[in-house]
Amino acid sequence: MEKKLVIRLIGAFSATDGEGNPFVLAGRKDRAVLAFLAAHPARPIARERLVELIWPEAADGAGRASLRQSLSTIRKAIPQSDPLLVDRDTVAFSLDCATTDVKMLEDGSRSERIIGNMPLANGEAFLDDLGGISAEFDTWRATEHSRIVSLVSDLVDGVARNAEGSGDINKAVAALSQLVSLDPLNEASQRRYMRALIASGQANSAIRRYRMLEKLLQDELGVTPEQATRAVLTEAKERAGQGAVKGSDHPVAATQLAPSEDAVPELVVYRFRDLSDDADTRQFAEGLSDSIAGALSLVSGLIVVSRPDTSRPNGADADATEARERFALHGNVRKTGHQIRVGARLIGQPSGRVFWAEDYDR
Missing domain, CATH: 3.40.50.10610 (ABC-type transport auxiliary lipoprotein component)
Structure with missing residues:
Protein backbone atom coordinates (compact mmCIF):
# COMPACT_ATOMS: atom_id res chain seq x y z
CA MET A 1 0.00 0.00 0.00
CA GLU A 2 1.43 3.37 -1.02
CA LYS A 3 2.20 5.68 1.88
CA LYS A 4 0.20 8.88 2.00
CA LEU A 5 1.31 12.45 1.82
CA VAL A 6 1.01 14.15 5.20
CA ILE A 7 -0.01 17.80 5.52
CA ARG A 8 0.68 19.37 8.92
CA LEU A 9 -1.66 22.18 9.88
CA ILE A 10 -0.88 22.50 13.59
CA GLY A 11 1.99 24.93 14.08
CA ALA A 12 3.73 26.09 10.92
CA PHE A 13 2.39 24.57 7.71
CA SER A 14 4.51 21.72 6.35
CA ALA A 15 4.09 18.75 4.06
CA THR A 16 5.98 15.49 3.57
CA ASP A 17 5.77 12.73 1.01
CA GLY A 18 5.14 9.07 1.80
CA GLU A 19 8.78 8.57 2.82
CA GLY A 20 8.83 11.53 5.18
CA ASN A 21 10.71 13.83 2.82
CA PRO A 22 9.51 17.46 2.91
CA PHE A 23 8.36 19.32 -0.13
CA VAL A 24 8.29 23.09 -0.22
CA LEU A 25 5.73 25.64 -1.30
CA ALA A 26 7.50 28.99 -1.18
CA GLY A 27 4.42 31.18 -1.65
CA ARG A 28 2.38 31.90 1.48
CA LYS A 29 -0.85 32.08 -0.51
CA ASP A 30 -0.08 28.76 -2.18
CA ARG A 31 0.32 27.23 1.27
CA ALA A 32 -2.89 28.92 2.39
CA VAL A 33 -4.85 27.43 -0.54
CA LEU A 34 -3.56 23.90 0.12
CA ALA A 35 -4.07 24.28 3.89
CA PHE A 36 -7.70 25.38 3.53
CA LEU A 37 -8.46 22.53 1.14
CA ALA A 38 -6.68 19.99 3.37
CA ALA A 39 -8.62 21.23 6.41
CA HIS A 40 -11.86 20.36 4.54
CA PRO A 41 -10.97 16.92 3.14
CA ALA A 42 -13.20 15.37 0.47
CA ARG A 43 -15.36 18.51 0.38
CA PRO A 44 -15.57 20.39 -2.94
CA ILE A 45 -14.77 24.06 -2.30
CA ALA A 46 -16.08 26.64 -4.76
CA ARG A 47 -13.36 28.54 -6.58
CA GLU A 48 -15.15 31.78 -5.72
CA ARG A 49 -14.86 30.89 -2.03
CA LEU A 50 -11.10 30.40 -2.32
CA VAL A 51 -10.69 33.68 -4.19
CA GLU A 52 -12.71 35.59 -1.55
CA LEU A 53 -10.66 34.00 1.22
CA ILE A 54 -7.13 34.34 -0.22
CA TRP A 55 -7.39 37.24 -2.73
CA PRO A 56 -10.24 39.38 -1.34
CA GLU A 57 -8.89 42.60 -2.90
CA ALA A 58 -8.31 41.19 -6.38
CA ALA A 59 -10.11 42.79 -9.32
CA ASP A 60 -12.69 40.81 -11.30
CA GLY A 61 -11.02 37.90 -13.06
CA ALA A 62 -7.63 38.54 -11.47
CA GLY A 63 -8.51 36.48 -8.40
CA ARG A 64 -9.51 33.44 -10.45
CA ALA A 65 -6.33 33.78 -12.50
CA SER A 66 -4.27 33.88 -9.29
CA LEU A 67 -6.07 30.77 -8.05
CA ARG A 68 -5.35 28.91 -11.31
CA GLN A 69 -1.68 29.80 -11.01
CA SER A 70 -1.61 28.72 -7.37
CA LEU A 71 -3.23 25.35 -8.12
CA SER A 72 -0.70 24.77 -10.90
CA THR A 73 2.18 25.59 -8.53
CA ILE A 74 0.83 23.23 -5.87
CA ARG A 75 0.42 20.32 -8.30
CA LYS A 76 3.94 20.78 -9.65
CA ALA A 77 5.44 20.90 -6.17
CA ILE A 78 3.73 17.76 -4.87
CA PRO A 79 5.68 14.60 -5.78
CA GLN A 80 4.01 11.43 -6.96
CA SER A 81 0.27 11.36 -6.20
CA ASP A 82 -1.78 14.52 -6.69
CA PRO A 83 -4.33 15.00 -3.86
CA LEU A 84 -6.27 17.77 -5.64
CA LEU A 85 -9.53 17.04 -7.43
CA VAL A 86 -10.17 19.98 -9.74
CA ASP A 87 -13.04 20.88 -12.04
CA ARG A 88 -14.29 24.11 -13.57
CA ASP A 89 -16.15 25.31 -10.48
CA THR A 90 -14.69 23.53 -7.46
CA VAL A 91 -11.49 22.15 -5.92
CA ALA A 92 -11.30 19.33 -3.36
CA PHE A 93 -8.59 17.63 -1.28
CA SER A 94 -8.68 13.85 -1.69
CA LEU A 95 -7.95 11.50 1.21
CA ASP A 96 -7.10 8.65 -1.17
CA CYS A 97 -3.42 9.58 -1.30
CA ALA A 98 -3.01 12.20 1.46
CA THR A 99 -4.01 13.00 5.01
CA THR A 100 -3.44 15.70 7.65
CA ASP A 101 -2.34 15.79 11.27
CA VAL A 102 -5.77 17.15 12.19
CA LYS A 103 -7.53 14.25 10.43
CA MET A 104 -5.36 11.76 12.32
CA LEU A 105 -6.34 13.43 15.59
CA GLU A 106 -10.01 13.33 14.65
CA ASP A 107 -9.71 9.62 13.80
CA GLY A 108 -8.03 8.94 17.14
CA SER A 109 -4.99 7.37 15.49
CA ARG A 110 -2.63 9.41 17.68
CA SER A 111 -4.47 9.14 21.00
CA GLU A 112 -2.03 6.66 22.58
CA ARG A 113 1.05 8.50 21.28
CA ILE A 114 -0.07 12.00 22.16
CA ILE A 115 1.71 12.24 25.53
CA GLY A 116 5.27 13.51 25.10
CA ASN A 117 4.51 14.64 21.55
CA MET A 118 1.38 16.68 22.05
CA PRO A 119 0.16 19.09 19.40
CA LEU A 120 0.06 22.67 20.75
CA ALA A 121 2.41 21.73 23.65
CA ASN A 122 5.02 24.27 22.58
CA GLY A 123 2.60 27.12 22.10
CA GLU A 124 1.83 26.45 18.45
CA ALA A 125 -1.32 27.82 16.85
CA PHE A 126 -3.24 26.43 13.91
CA LEU A 127 -1.28 27.50 10.80
CA ASP A 128 0.63 29.99 12.91
CA ASP A 129 2.87 31.00 10.00
CA LEU A 130 -0.04 32.03 7.78
CA GLY A 131 -1.48 34.95 9.69
CA GLY A 132 -2.44 38.07 7.76
CA ILE A 133 -3.53 36.40 4.51
CA SER A 134 -6.88 38.15 4.94
CA ALA A 135 -9.21 39.11 7.79
CA GLU A 136 -11.60 36.28 6.92
CA PHE A 137 -8.77 33.75 6.70
CA ASP A 138 -7.55 34.82 10.16
CA THR A 139 -11.07 34.44 11.56
CA TRP A 140 -11.26 30.92 10.16
CA ARG A 141 -7.81 30.09 11.62
CA ALA A 142 -8.89 31.27 15.08
CA THR A 143 -12.11 29.25 14.97
CA GLU A 144 -10.29 26.12 13.82
CA HIS A 145 -7.61 26.61 16.48
CA SER A 146 -10.27 26.65 19.22
CA ARG A 147 -11.81 23.48 17.82
CA ILE A 148 -8.44 21.69 17.78
CA VAL A 149 -7.63 22.78 21.35
CA SER A 150 -10.91 21.19 22.43
CA LEU A 151 -10.16 18.04 20.42
CA VAL A 152 -6.65 17.64 21.84
CA SER A 153 -7.94 18.36 25.36
CA ASP A 154 -10.48 15.55 25.03
CA LEU A 155 -7.80 13.13 23.82
CA VAL A 156 -5.36 14.04 26.59
CA ASP A 157 -8.15 13.90 29.18
CA GLY A 158 -8.98 10.37 28.03
CA VAL A 159 -5.33 9.29 28.40
CA ALA A 160 -5.22 10.87 31.87
CA ARG A 161 -8.42 9.14 33.02
CA ASN A 162 -7.21 5.76 31.78
CA ALA A 163 -3.90 6.28 33.61
CA GLU A 164 -5.67 7.37 36.80
CA GLY A 165 -7.98 4.36 36.61
CA SER A 166 -5.11 1.91 36.12
CA GLY A 167 -2.94 3.47 38.82
CA ASP A 168 -0.21 4.58 36.39
CA ILE A 169 0.55 7.76 38.31
CA ASN A 170 3.56 8.82 36.23
CA LYS A 171 1.55 8.68 33.03
CA ALA A 172 -1.30 10.53 34.74
CA VAL A 173 1.09 13.32 35.82
CA ALA A 174 2.44 13.63 32.28
CA ALA A 175 -1.03 13.75 30.73
CA LEU A 176 -2.46 16.20 33.27
CA SER A 177 0.56 18.47 32.88
CA GLN A 178 -0.25 18.78 29.22
CA LEU A 179 -3.98 19.12 29.86
CA VAL A 180 -3.56 22.16 32.12
CA SER A 181 -1.15 23.74 29.62
CA LEU A 182 -4.02 23.77 27.11
CA ASP A 183 -6.51 25.40 29.49
CA PRO A 184 -4.67 26.89 32.49
CA LEU A 185 -7.84 28.46 33.93
CA ASN A 186 -9.70 25.14 34.25
CA GLU A 187 -9.63 24.63 38.02
CA ALA A 188 -11.01 21.09 37.88
CA SER A 189 -8.09 20.00 35.68
CA GLN A 190 -5.63 21.90 37.86
CA ARG A 191 -6.96 20.08 40.96
CA ARG A 192 -6.54 16.71 39.24
CA TYR A 193 -2.98 17.66 38.32
CA MET A 194 -2.19 18.78 41.87
CA ARG A 195 -3.60 15.54 43.30
CA ALA A 196 -1.54 13.50 40.84
CA LEU A 197 1.59 15.42 41.85
CA ILE A 198 0.85 14.71 45.52
CA ALA A 199 0.29 11.01 44.79
CA SER A 200 3.61 10.83 42.92
CA GLY A 201 5.50 12.30 45.89
CA GLN A 202 5.77 15.82 44.47
CA ALA A 203 3.80 17.74 47.10
CA ASN A 204 6.03 20.81 46.80
CA SER A 205 5.35 20.92 43.07
CA ALA A 206 1.61 20.78 43.82
CA ILE A 207 2.01 23.77 46.16
CA ARG A 208 3.88 25.71 43.49
CA ARG A 209 1.19 24.80 40.97
CA TYR A 210 -1.44 26.23 43.33
CA ARG A 211 0.48 29.50 43.74
CA MET A 212 0.80 29.83 39.97
CA LEU A 213 -2.93 29.16 39.52
CA GLU A 214 -3.79 31.63 42.28
CA LYS A 215 -1.86 34.39 40.51
CA LEU A 216 -3.26 33.47 37.11
CA LEU A 217 -6.87 33.56 38.33
CA GLN A 218 -6.30 36.92 40.01
CA ASP A 219 -4.56 38.44 36.99
CA GLU A 220 -6.95 37.10 34.36
CA LEU A 221 -10.34 36.92 36.11
CA GLY A 222 -9.96 38.86 39.36
CA VAL A 223 -11.03 35.84 41.45
CA THR A 224 -9.46 33.49 44.00
CA PRO A 225 -9.26 29.68 43.77
CA GLU A 226 -12.35 27.69 44.70
CA GLN A 227 -12.70 26.04 48.10
CA ALA A 228 -12.11 22.61 46.55
CA THR A 229 -8.81 23.84 45.13
CA ARG A 230 -7.77 25.33 48.47
CA ALA A 231 -8.51 21.96 50.07
CA VAL A 232 -6.03 20.30 47.72
CA LEU A 233 -3.45 22.93 48.75
CA THR A 234 -4.01 22.00 52.41
CA GLU A 235 -3.52 18.33 51.52
CA ALA A 236 -0.30 19.16 49.69
CA LYS A 237 1.04 21.13 52.67
CA GLU A 238 0.19 18.29 55.05
CA ARG A 239 1.85 15.75 52.76
CA ALA A 240 4.94 17.96 52.49
CA GLY A 241 5.03 18.25 56.28
CA GLN A 242 5.04 22.03 56.25
CA GLY A 243 2.76 25.01 56.57
CA ALA A 244 4.37 27.00 53.77
CA VAL A 245 6.62 26.47 50.83
CA LYS A 246 10.24 25.98 51.89
CA GLY A 247 13.46 24.99 50.18
CA SER A 248 14.34 25.49 46.56
CA ASP A 249 12.46 28.05 44.50
Whole structure:
Protein backbone atom coordinates (compact mmCIF):
# COMPACT_ATOMS: atom_id res chain seq x y z
CA MET A 1 0.00 0.00 0.00
CA GLU A 2 1.43 3.37 -1.02
CA LYS A 3 2.20 5.68 1.88
CA LYS A 4 0.20 8.88 2.00
CA LEU A 5 1.31 12.45 1.82
CA VAL A 6 1.01 14.15 5.20
CA ILE A 7 -0.01 17.80 5.52
CA ARG A 8 0.68 19.37 8.92
CA LEU A 9 -1.66 22.18 9.88
CA ILE A 10 -0.88 22.50 13.59
CA GLY A 11 1.99 24.93 14.08
CA ALA A 12 3.73 26.09 10.92
CA PHE A 13 2.39 24.57 7.71
CA SER A 14 4.51 21.72 6.35
CA ALA A 15 4.09 18.75 4.06
CA THR A 16 5.98 15.49 3.57
CA ASP A 17 5.77 12.73 1.01
CA GLY A 18 5.14 9.07 1.80
CA GLU A 19 8.78 8.57 2.82
CA GLY A 20 8.83 11.53 5.18
CA ASN A 21 10.71 13.83 2.82
CA PRO A 22 9.51 17.46 2.91
CA PHE A 23 8.36 19.32 -0.13
CA VAL A 24 8.29 23.09 -0.22
CA LEU A 25 5.73 25.64 -1.30
CA ALA A 26 7.50 28.99 -1.18
CA GLY A 27 4.42 31.18 -1.65
CA ARG A 28 2.38 31.90 1.48
CA LYS A 29 -0.85 32.08 -0.51
CA ASP A 30 -0.08 28.76 -2.18
CA ARG A 31 0.32 27.23 1.27
CA ALA A 32 -2.89 28.92 2.39
CA VAL A 33 -4.85 27.43 -0.54
CA LEU A 34 -3.56 23.90 0.12
CA ALA A 35 -4.07 24.28 3.89
CA PHE A 36 -7.70 25.38 3.53
CA LEU A 37 -8.46 22.53 1.14
CA ALA A 38 -6.68 19.99 3.37
CA ALA A 39 -8.62 21.23 6.41
CA HIS A 40 -11.86 20.36 4.54
CA PRO A 41 -10.97 16.92 3.14
CA ALA A 42 -13.20 15.37 0.47
CA ARG A 43 -15.36 18.51 0.38
CA PRO A 44 -15.57 20.39 -2.94
CA ILE A 45 -14.77 24.06 -2.30
CA ALA A 46 -16.08 26.64 -4.76
CA ARG A 47 -13.36 28.54 -6.58
CA GLU A 48 -15.15 31.78 -5.72
CA ARG A 49 -14.86 30.89 -2.03
CA LEU A 50 -11.10 30.40 -2.32
CA VAL A 51 -10.69 33.68 -4.19
CA GLU A 52 -12.71 35.59 -1.55
CA LEU A 53 -10.66 34.00 1.22
CA ILE A 54 -7.13 34.34 -0.22
CA TRP A 55 -7.39 37.24 -2.73
CA PRO A 56 -10.24 39.38 -1.34
CA GLU A 57 -8.89 42.60 -2.90
CA ALA A 58 -8.31 41.19 -6.38
CA ALA A 59 -10.11 42.79 -9.32
CA ASP A 60 -12.69 40.81 -11.30
CA GLY A 61 -11.02 37.90 -13.06
CA ALA A 62 -7.63 38.54 -11.47
CA GLY A 63 -8.51 36.48 -8.40
CA ARG A 64 -9.51 33.44 -10.45
CA ALA A 65 -6.33 33.78 -12.50
CA SER A 66 -4.27 33.88 -9.29
CA LEU A 67 -6.07 30.77 -8.05
CA ARG A 68 -5.35 28.91 -11.31
CA GLN A 69 -1.68 29.80 -11.01
CA SER A 70 -1.61 28.72 -7.37
CA LEU A 71 -3.23 25.35 -8.12
CA SER A 72 -0.70 24.77 -10.90
CA THR A 73 2.18 25.59 -8.53
CA ILE A 74 0.83 23.23 -5.87
CA ARG A 75 0.42 20.32 -8.30
CA LYS A 76 3.94 20.78 -9.65
CA ALA A 77 5.44 20.90 -6.17
CA ILE A 78 3.73 17.76 -4.87
CA PRO A 79 5.68 14.60 -5.78
CA GLN A 80 4.01 11.43 -6.96
CA SER A 81 0.27 11.36 -6.20
CA ASP A 82 -1.78 14.52 -6.69
CA PRO A 83 -4.33 15.00 -3.86
CA LEU A 84 -6.27 17.77 -5.64
CA LEU A 85 -9.53 17.04 -7.43
CA VAL A 86 -10.17 19.98 -9.74
CA ASP A 87 -13.04 20.88 -12.04
CA ARG A 88 -14.29 24.11 -13.57
CA ASP A 89 -16.15 25.31 -10.48
CA THR A 90 -14.69 23.53 -7.46
CA VAL A 91 -11.49 22.15 -5.92
CA ALA A 92 -11.30 19.33 -3.36
CA PHE A 93 -8.59 17.63 -1.28
CA SER A 94 -8.68 13.85 -1.69
CA LEU A 95 -7.95 11.50 1.21
CA ASP A 96 -7.10 8.65 -1.17
CA CYS A 97 -3.42 9.58 -1.30
CA ALA A 98 -3.01 12.20 1.46
CA THR A 99 -4.01 13.00 5.01
CA THR A 100 -3.44 15.70 7.65
CA ASP A 101 -2.34 15.79 11.27
CA VAL A 102 -5.77 17.15 12.19
CA LYS A 103 -7.53 14.25 10.43
CA MET A 104 -5.36 11.76 12.32
CA LEU A 105 -6.34 13.43 15.59
CA GLU A 106 -10.01 13.33 14.65
CA ASP A 107 -9.71 9.62 13.80
CA GLY A 108 -8.03 8.94 17.14
CA SER A 109 -4.99 7.37 15.49
CA ARG A 110 -2.63 9.41 17.68
CA SER A 111 -4.47 9.14 21.00
CA GLU A 112 -2.03 6.66 22.58
CA ARG A 113 1.05 8.50 21.28
CA ILE A 114 -0.07 12.00 22.16
CA ILE A 115 1.71 12.24 25.53
CA GLY A 116 5.27 13.51 25.10
CA ASN A 117 4.51 14.64 21.55
CA MET A 118 1.38 16.68 22.05
CA PRO A 119 0.16 19.09 19.40
CA LEU A 120 0.06 22.67 20.75
CA ALA A 121 2.41 21.73 23.65
CA ASN A 122 5.02 24.27 22.58
CA GLY A 123 2.60 27.12 22.10
CA GLU A 124 1.83 26.45 18.45
CA ALA A 125 -1.32 27.82 16.85
CA PHE A 126 -3.24 26.43 13.91
CA LEU A 127 -1.28 27.50 10.80
CA ASP A 128 0.63 29.99 12.91
CA ASP A 129 2.87 31.00 10.00
CA LEU A 130 -0.04 32.03 7.78
CA GLY A 131 -1.48 34.95 9.69
CA GLY A 132 -2.44 38.07 7.76
CA ILE A 133 -3.53 36.40 4.51
CA SER A 134 -6.88 38.15 4.94
CA ALA A 135 -9.21 39.11 7.79
CA GLU A 136 -11.60 36.28 6.92
CA PHE A 137 -8.77 33.75 6.70
CA ASP A 138 -7.55 34.82 10.16
CA THR A 139 -11.07 34.44 11.56
CA TRP A 140 -11.26 30.92 10.16
CA ARG A 141 -7.81 30.09 11.62
CA ALA A 142 -8.89 31.27 15.08
CA THR A 143 -12.11 29.25 14.97
CA GLU A 144 -10.29 26.12 13.82
CA HIS A 145 -7.61 26.61 16.48
CA SER A 146 -10.27 26.65 19.22
CA ARG A 147 -11.81 23.48 17.82
CA ILE A 148 -8.44 21.69 17.78
CA VAL A 149 -7.63 22.78 21.35
CA SER A 150 -10.91 21.19 22.43
CA LEU A 151 -10.16 18.04 20.42
CA VAL A 152 -6.65 17.64 21.84
CA SER A 153 -7.94 18.36 25.36
CA ASP A 154 -10.48 15.55 25.03
CA LEU A 155 -7.80 13.13 23.82
CA VAL A 156 -5.36 14.04 26.59
CA ASP A 157 -8.15 13.90 29.18
CA GLY A 158 -8.98 10.37 28.03
CA VAL A 159 -5.33 9.29 28.40
CA ALA A 160 -5.22 10.87 31.87
CA ARG A 161 -8.42 9.14 33.02
CA ASN A 162 -7.21 5.76 31.78
CA ALA A 163 -3.90 6.28 33.61
CA GLU A 164 -5.67 7.37 36.80
CA GLY A 165 -7.98 4.36 36.61
CA SER A 166 -5.11 1.91 36.12
CA GLY A 167 -2.94 3.47 38.82
CA ASP A 168 -0.21 4.58 36.39
CA ILE A 169 0.55 7.76 38.31
CA ASN A 170 3.56 8.82 36.23
CA LYS A 171 1.55 8.68 33.03
CA ALA A 172 -1.30 10.53 34.74
CA VAL A 173 1.09 13.32 35.82
CA ALA A 174 2.44 13.63 32.28
CA ALA A 175 -1.03 13.75 30.73
CA LEU A 176 -2.46 16.20 33.27
CA SER A 177 0.56 18.47 32.88
CA GLN A 178 -0.25 18.78 29.22
CA LEU A 179 -3.98 19.12 29.86
CA VAL A 180 -3.56 22.16 32.12
CA SER A 181 -1.15 23.74 29.62
CA LEU A 182 -4.02 23.77 27.11
CA ASP A 183 -6.51 25.40 29.49
CA PRO A 184 -4.67 26.89 32.49
CA LEU A 185 -7.84 28.46 33.93
CA ASN A 186 -9.70 25.14 34.25
CA GLU A 187 -9.63 24.63 38.02
CA ALA A 188 -11.01 21.09 37.88
CA SER A 189 -8.09 20.00 35.68
CA GLN A 190 -5.63 21.90 37.86
CA ARG A 191 -6.96 20.08 40.96
CA ARG A 192 -6.54 16.71 39.24
CA TYR A 193 -2.98 17.66 38.32
CA MET A 194 -2.19 18.78 41.87
CA ARG A 195 -3.60 15.54 43.30
CA ALA A 196 -1.54 13.50 40.84
CA LEU A 197 1.59 15.42 41.85
CA ILE A 198 0.85 14.71 45.52
CA ALA A 199 0.29 11.01 44.79
CA SER A 200 3.61 10.83 42.92
CA GLY A 201 5.50 12.30 45.89
CA GLN A 202 5.77 15.82 44.47
CA ALA A 203 3.80 17.74 47.10
CA ASN A 204 6.03 20.81 46.80
CA SER A 205 5.35 20.92 43.07
CA ALA A 206 1.61 20.78 43.82
CA ILE A 207 2.01 23.77 46.16
CA ARG A 208 3.88 25.71 43.49
CA ARG A 209 1.19 24.80 40.97
CA TYR A 210 -1.44 26.23 43.33
CA ARG A 211 0.48 29.50 43.74
CA MET A 212 0.80 29.83 39.97
CA LEU A 213 -2.93 29.16 39.52
CA GLU A 214 -3.79 31.63 42.28
CA LYS A 215 -1.86 34.39 40.51
CA LEU A 216 -3.26 33.47 37.11
CA LEU A 217 -6.87 33.56 38.33
CA GLN A 218 -6.30 36.92 40.01
CA ASP A 219 -4.56 38.44 36.99
CA GLU A 220 -6.95 37.10 34.36
CA LEU A 221 -10.34 36.92 36.11
CA GLY A 222 -9.96 38.86 39.36
CA VAL A 223 -11.03 35.84 41.45
CA THR A 224 -9.46 33.49 44.00
CA PRO A 225 -9.26 29.68 43.77
CA GLU A 226 -12.35 27.69 44.70
CA GLN A 227 -12.70 26.04 48.10
CA ALA A 228 -12.11 22.61 46.55
CA THR A 229 -8.81 23.84 45.13
CA ARG A 230 -7.77 25.33 48.47
CA ALA A 231 -8.51 21.96 50.07
CA VAL A 232 -6.03 20.30 47.72
CA LEU A 233 -3.45 22.93 48.75
CA THR A 234 -4.01 22.00 52.41
CA GLU A 235 -3.52 18.33 51.52
CA ALA A 236 -0.30 19.16 49.69
CA LYS A 237 1.04 21.13 52.67
CA GLU A 238 0.19 18.29 55.05
CA ARG A 239 1.85 15.75 52.76
CA ALA A 240 4.94 17.96 52.49
CA GLY A 241 5.03 18.25 56.28
CA GLN A 242 5.04 22.03 56.25
CA GLY A 243 2.76 25.01 56.57
CA ALA A 244 4.37 27.00 53.77
CA VAL A 245 6.62 26.47 50.83
CA LYS A 246 10.24 25.98 51.89
CA GLY A 247 13.46 24.99 50.18
CA SER A 248 14.34 25.49 46.56
CA ASP A 249 12.46 28.05 44.50
CA HIS A 250 13.00 25.88 41.43
CA PRO A 251 10.12 23.65 40.27
CA VAL A 252 12.36 20.56 40.18
CA ALA A 253 14.53 20.03 43.23
CA ALA A 254 18.02 18.65 42.86
CA THR A 255 16.94 15.48 44.67
CA GLN A 256 14.56 14.68 41.81
CA LEU A 257 17.56 14.52 39.51
CA ALA A 258 19.66 12.46 41.90
CA PRO A 259 21.60 9.73 40.15
CA SER A 260 20.99 6.05 40.73
CA GLU A 261 23.83 4.01 42.20
CA ASP A 262 25.31 3.16 38.80
CA ALA A 263 24.40 6.22 36.76
CA VAL A 264 25.16 9.90 36.50
CA PRO A 265 22.18 11.99 35.38
CA GLU A 266 22.47 13.86 32.11
CA LEU A 267 20.36 16.90 31.29
CA VAL A 268 20.19 17.82 27.61
CA VAL A 269 19.22 21.47 27.08
CA TYR A 270 17.85 21.89 23.58
CA ARG A 271 17.90 25.23 21.79
CA PHE A 272 14.66 27.05 22.60
CA ARG A 273 12.37 27.46 19.58
CA ASP A 274 11.35 30.89 18.32
CA LEU A 275 7.63 30.79 17.48
CA SER A 276 7.51 34.41 16.30
CA ASP A 277 9.68 34.20 13.16
CA ASP A 278 11.50 37.31 14.34
CA ALA A 279 15.29 37.71 14.18
CA ASP A 280 15.55 39.49 17.54
CA THR A 281 13.34 36.93 19.26
CA ARG A 282 15.36 34.11 17.69
CA GLN A 283 18.58 35.57 19.11
CA PHE A 284 16.90 35.97 22.51
CA ALA A 285 15.74 32.32 22.44
CA GLU A 286 19.22 31.09 21.56
CA GLY A 287 20.84 33.23 24.24
CA LEU A 288 18.28 32.14 26.84
CA SER A 289 18.87 28.42 26.24
CA ASP A 290 22.64 28.96 26.37
CA SER A 291 22.32 30.88 29.65
CA ILE A 292 20.15 28.15 31.19
CA ALA A 293 22.63 25.47 30.13
CA GLY A 294 25.45 27.50 31.65
CA ALA A 295 23.64 27.98 34.96
CA LEU A 296 22.68 24.30 35.20
CA SER A 297 26.26 23.23 34.48
CA LEU A 298 27.15 24.62 37.92
CA VAL A 299 24.95 21.99 39.63
CA SER A 300 27.22 19.41 41.23
CA GLY A 301 26.76 15.80 40.08
CA LEU A 302 24.85 16.71 36.93
CA ILE A 303 26.12 16.40 33.37
CA VAL A 304 24.68 19.17 31.19
CA VAL A 305 24.76 18.95 27.40
CA SER A 306 23.61 21.75 25.10
CA ARG A 307 22.25 20.81 21.67
CA PRO A 308 20.91 23.01 18.87
CA ASP A 309 18.22 20.51 17.82
CA THR A 310 16.52 17.25 18.79
CA SER A 311 18.96 14.94 17.01
CA ARG A 312 20.44 12.09 19.01
CA PRO A 313 24.16 11.46 19.39
CA ASN A 314 25.85 8.64 17.52
CA GLY A 315 28.53 6.08 18.22
CA ALA A 316 30.41 6.16 21.50
CA ASP A 317 28.49 9.21 22.70
CA ALA A 318 25.23 7.32 22.21
CA ASP A 319 26.52 4.36 24.23
CA ALA A 320 27.59 6.68 27.04
CA THR A 321 24.23 8.46 26.98
CA GLU A 322 22.28 5.21 27.30
CA ALA A 323 24.26 4.41 30.47
CA ARG A 324 22.93 7.55 32.18
CA GLU A 325 19.58 8.67 33.45
CA ARG A 326 18.59 11.30 30.90
CA PHE A 327 16.43 14.39 31.07
CA ALA A 328 15.62 16.80 28.28
CA LEU A 329 14.74 20.47 28.67
CA HIS A 330 12.70 21.84 25.75
CA GLY A 331 11.44 25.38 25.46
CA ASN A 332 10.00 28.02 23.19
CA VAL A 333 9.72 31.79 23.01
CA ARG A 334 6.81 33.72 21.50
CA LYS A 335 6.67 37.51 21.16
CA THR A 336 3.28 39.18 20.79
CA GLY A 337 3.43 42.96 20.67
CA HIS A 338 5.38 44.01 23.76
CA GLN A 339 4.82 40.74 25.61
CA ILE A 340 7.13 37.72 25.58
CA ARG A 341 6.03 34.26 26.68
CA VAL A 342 8.64 31.62 27.49
CA GLY A 343 7.50 28.03 27.82
CA ALA A 344 9.68 25.23 29.21
CA ARG A 345 9.20 21.51 29.78
CA LEU A 346 11.43 18.98 31.56
CA ILE A 347 10.97 15.46 30.17
CA GLY A 348 12.49 12.17 31.29
CA GLN A 349 14.07 10.02 28.60
CA PRO A 350 13.13 7.57 27.24
CA SER A 351 9.95 7.32 29.38
CA GLY A 352 8.51 10.63 28.15
CA ARG A 353 7.43 11.50 31.70
CA VAL A 354 6.87 15.23 32.11
CA PHE A 355 8.48 16.24 35.42
CA TRP A 356 7.65 19.91 35.10
CA ALA A 357 6.16 22.43 32.69
CA GLU A 358 5.68 26.16 33.07
CA ASP A 359 4.95 29.30 31.03
CA TYR A 360 6.43 32.68 31.96
CA ASP A 361 5.07 36.01 30.70
CA ARG A 362 6.87 39.32 30.73
